[in-house]
Amino acid sequence: MEKKTPLIAPSLLAANFLEIGKDVNMINNSEADWLHLDVMDGRFVPNISFGLPVIAAVTKISTKVNDVHLMIEEPEKYAEAFAKAGANILTVHIEACRHLHRNIQQIKGLGMKAGVALNPHTSVSQLENIIADLDLVLVMSVNPGFGGQHFIEKTYEKIRQVKALINQSGSKALIEVDGGVTLDNSKAVIAAGADVLVAGNTVFSAKDPVEMIRALKHNS
Template identity: 45%
Template sequence: MIKISPSMLAADFANLEQEITAVQLAGADMLHIDVMDGHFVPNITFGPDVVKSLRSKTDLLFDVHLMIKYPLQYIGAFAKAGADIITIHYEAADDVRETIGQIHALGKKAGLSVKPGTPVEEIYGFLPMLDMALIMTVEPGFGGQSFMRDMLPKISSLKQKILDGSLHMDIEVDGGIDRNTAKEVIGAGANVLVSGSALFKQKDYKKAIEELRATSASAAL
């Protein structure tokens, strides 16, 4: 099943509650919430208090992507705030295994992400512990960037490794996802699409999500 996770980084920050309601009614499967600290990436966005305030506004699954240094220090705060999936970066965690273990200990699903410059093989040893792996197809930090097509082999390689290990986990892709690139990443093996600018710039969110699904479904055949 192809899952659509609208990136709140591209939403109207002055009207987040309305934006969340709109994408939920439009058929989104979850909400992708990018947390940036201004250190690991050159931008600052949401903190646990914002996640907590949004939690009461929807029952959609919160797909929280921590683009921060020292994520272990903040797992508890985001779990308490209402995150359902907490994804950390391989490059940011001092102890990846311990951090993943803490996420699970708090009853949350765990994801692990790699930047474009990091070989996907770096996370293969952690796959049995994960619920999701996130491949970045832009440099993390800002929305609206162009899709990096040379990341497609990473997705294919990761998918094959998951199949070889008979693992059950999602492959999420974030960065420059629209109707055209969605078909490519699904064809490579992904099943969770993070869409920001390509979705929120449309007047009709429902139509935008349906088009992503239709394109993705044809690619998955």
């Protein structure tokens, strides 16, 4: 079987916010492919992270794909602002969208790639009528809202289910996995069908973050 090299998306949520520019430049100079930006509103998830001003500042110096993950209610109210702030990919949660097809069309109409995230309890079958329109499916491997959580083992089967749905539908969507990804489990995550690994604490708490990014990328 041909070795698969994943895309690596370090999560800025785990960075040192006193030296955020330095950490973005570290990612710029690494083998990372995307920069993952988690936006939390304290309503959809029990935490508040950062918003538009931080993202607008970060994207000015980021040389990577700016991968914005909205863990917020009513994302349609802010999609245009995130496009203007420099988001290249905008992912919304299926659980937060009453009119998901409309959300996806809005995101694409603003010139961004569109993703849908699934919480651990959400069935993959809910993607059946939207999968063909997606650029990305984000499988949450922890409950959203906080970094540093342990990977939920059921996620491997869920990734396989998403992969089967993508193949069956002819969708071109990539599978991104977010939460508790480490050097120890990354190989199994990729083997299950993931294309993109989000890594926060694993990267930023490493002695050498650039080397950790390289290791994650070539561990499959």
